[in-house]
Amino acid sequence: MTNAAQTTTEALSRVLGRTFGLYVQTHGYHWNVVGPEFRRLHAAFEEQYNNLWNALDDIAERIRSLGAHAPGSLAELTALAGPAPEPAQSAEAMVGALTSGHEALTDELRRAIASAQHDGDEPTVGLLSDRLAWHQKQLWMMKASRA
Template identity: 90%
Template sequence: MTNAAQTTTDALSRVLGRTFGLYVQTHGYHWNVVGPEFRRLHAAFEEQYNDLWNALDDIAERIRSLGAHAPGSLAELTGLAGASPAPAQSAEAMVGALMAGHEALIEELRRAIASAQQDGDEPTVGLLSDRTAWHQKQLWMMKAARA
């Protein structure tokens, strides 16, 4: 593997870890949300965690297609996930924490895109650009629901 490919797979691994962290957080909120917005948020969180779960496979398979091993243990993934947010108790706090999680992941995706662009890795740029667009849409929808 070239140094350029290693830089991109390292960036993809960080995206994988952050995606895993946001998946776990979102699924936990799905289980624990309460209040007048329960039904809407329960469904929205389920939609999000399902997409995040599927994205994990796409990102890990991209790492493998570049010749590296994808982080596959809980310790590896949580080590790459970033800081764990404090458990949110209210629906409003959950939405706020998820917004922060999506924002952090968008920043990680932007760094990974820059790395893949520098390496001339267009398939990775495409995958990460699609993920960025999805996270931006989720962020917009949560912000619009709070307005």
């Protein structure tokens, strides 16, 4: 594996870890949300965690296609997930925490895109750009629902 591919796979691994962390957080909120917005948030969180779950496979397979081993243990993924979010009990706190999680992931995606662009890795740029667009849409929807 070239140094460029190693730099890109390390960036992809960080995106994978952050995606895993956000997946677990979102799924937990789906199970535990209560209140007048229950039905809407329960459905929205389910849509989000399903998308995040599917993204894990795409990101890990991209890492493998570049010749590296994808982080696959719970310890590896949690180490790459970033700081653990504060527990959230209210629906409003859950939406706020998920907003922060998506924002952190968009920052990580931007860094990974820059790395892949620098390395001339267009397939990775495309994958990560699609992920960035999805997270930006989720941020827009969550912020609009709190306005």
